[in-house]
Amino acid sequence: MAENNSMPPHRFNIVLIGIFVGISFYVADIIIDVFVFRSGTLIKEILDPTNHEIWMRTSVLLLAVVFSIYIQILIKRIQKIGERAETAEKFLNSIVDNIPNMIFIKDANNLRFIRVNHCGEKLLGLMSKDLVGKNDYDFFPESQAEFFTRKDREVLKTGVELDIPEEVIDTATMGRRWLHTKKVPVLDDNGKAIYLLGISEDITENRQAEIDLKKTEIRFHTLFDAAADFIFVIDPDGIILEANRYACERSGYEKNAIIGQNIKIFFTKESQDTCDCNFPVLRERGYSLADIEFVCKDGRILQLECMATGVPDESGTFKTFLLVQRDVTDKKKAEEEILRQQREMAHVMRLSTMGEMASGMAHELNQPLTALVSYCATAMQLARGIPSLPEGYLEILERASEQAQRAGSVIRHLREFIKKDSHNKTQLVLDDLIQSVIEFISWEIKDSGIRLTFLGGANEREAYVGKVQIEQILINLIRNSIEAIRQEGIADGRVDIASRLTEDGMIEVSVADNGPGIDPSVSSKLFEPYQTTKEAGMGLGLSISRSIIESHNGKLWNDQQRQPGALFYMSIPACD
Structure with missing residues (x-):
C-alpha cells in the first residue's frame, strides 16, 4: 500500500499569526524609534505617532494579515489536492488488487519486485512484503527464472510490449501453473525504461480444458472413422461438411471430392425426391428416417438406411446435421434371395402337387389307352376280312391306332419324368x-x-x-x-x-x-x-x-x- 502523504491533522490559524506578526512589527518599530533614533518617549510614540509612521505601521499590519490569509488558502488547496491524490491512489490500488490477473512491477535496473497485487500473492502463495525487493531467482527454479529474466531483458531492450502465450511457473501452494503473460516497459519523459509492468492470466484450467477437448475430438474422430457406416455432417442446405473414412472407401470417392458437395448429388433421382420431402421435417424436428439409394463412383447403387439427427446450437437452432447411413445392400439382396427361394419353393411344391396329380392321371389313362390300342388292332384285323367296307375305313383305324399308341408313349414318358x-x-x-x-x-x-x-x-x-x-x-x-x-x-x-x-x-x-x-x-x-x-x-x-x-x-x-x-x-x- 502507498504511504499517507496528506497534511498533519493539526492546523494553525495562519490569520492570527499574521496579525501577531503585524502587531509585533508595529511595537518593534516604536521601540526602535524611541531607543535607537531617540525620536521621543515610548508613550509619545504610542499615543502621538506621525502620519508617516501610522501609514507605514498600518500597511505592514495589513500586508501581514493578507499574506497570512493567502497562505492559509494555499495550504487548504494543497490539503485538498493531497486528499484527492490519496483517494485516487486508494481507488487505483483497489482496482489493481481486485483485477483477477496477477499484476507485478519490477525495477528496470535490477528486475526486483516493487509491487505485486492480491491475485499475484494468491497465485504465487507469497505475501507482497515477501516479494518486494527480491527477484525471480529467489522464488522459482533456475530454468524458469532464466526464462522470465530473459524475457524481461528483451522487453526493456526493445521498448515494445511482449506477449507470451504460454509459460510455466512453479508456485508455493498451487503447484505447477500455466500463464499467459504480457510484459510492458514503463518509460520516463526521456523514453528510458524505468519499470517493467507484467500482467499474467492463469490459463491452467483453460489449457486443461483444451487438452480434454482435443482428446475428446481425437476419440470422436477415431470412432467417426472406425464406424462401419456411412457418416456425413451436413449444413441446413445439405452441403457436406465432413465425411468418415468408411463412406469414402465404400463409395470410391476421395474425401476432397465429397466435402463441399450437396449430399443429394450422390443419390438416385428417386432418393433425391425423398430427400426433398424429408429435409423440411429434419430442419423442423431435428430427426428423420429414410431409405436411400447411393450412387458410387463406379456406378454401383447401394441401399442405405439413413438416420438424420440435428445438432442444436446454444439457441436450440439446428445448424448442422449428422447423417448415419447403414449399408443394407447385402441385407436387401439376402431378403430378395429369401423371397426368391420362397417363391421357388412354392413353385416346386406346385410342381410336386402337379406331379402327383399327373402320376395319378397317367395311371388312370394308361389302361383305357392300352384297351383303345387293342380295340383298334382287333377292328383292323376284322375289317380286313370284309371286302365291302367304305374306302379309307382301314386308314382311319390305322391313324386312330397310331394316335392311341402316341398317347400311350406320352403317358409313359410323363410317368418316367415324374418318377423319384x-x-x-x-x-x-x-x-x-x-x-x-x-x-x-x-x-x-x-x-x-x-x-x-x-x-x-x-x-x-x-x-x-x-x-x-x-x-x-x-x-x-x-x-x-x-x-x-x-x-x-x-x-x-x-x-x-x-x-x-x-x-x-x-x-x-x-x-x-x-x-x-x-x-x-x-x-x-x-x-x-x-x-x-x-x-x-x-x-x-x-x-x-x-x-x-x-x-x-x-x-x-x-x-x-x-x-x-x-x-x-x-x-x-x-x-x-
Missing part, C-alpha cells in the same frame, strides 16, 4: 436323346408351323447324364424358341439344333432360332432367377437349366451377339 429316380444318371448317346426329344414334341412343332432341323455331329459319343433332366433342358430351349417366334408372328419360323464334339472332349449342343432375339438389357441377367421375357413366364426355366447343366460339370450360355434370333449353347463332358 428320374434324376439318376446313365450313359447314353446324346444325339439319340436329342432325336427322342424332337419326336416327343413333334406335335407341338407341327401345330406351330415352325420348321425344326437337327444336325448331329457328336459321332455317336456317349455322355453320363440324367436322361430326364437333359430332356427337360432341351424341351425348355426348343419351346422358348417356338413361343418367341409365335409371339413375333414370324411366318417362316425356324429352329436349328446341332451337336458337335469339341477339342476339349465336350459334347456341345446348340439351339438357334430366327425369332426376335433377346433384349440386350435382359441378356446379361437371363440366367438369374425370375428373369423372363415372357408375359406369363416364371423366370425359373433357364436358371434351373443352368443349375442342372453345372451339376453335370457342363455349361449353359447364350450368344449375346446373335442377331437376329437367339442362340443357346449347352456343353456336357463326353464319356471316354
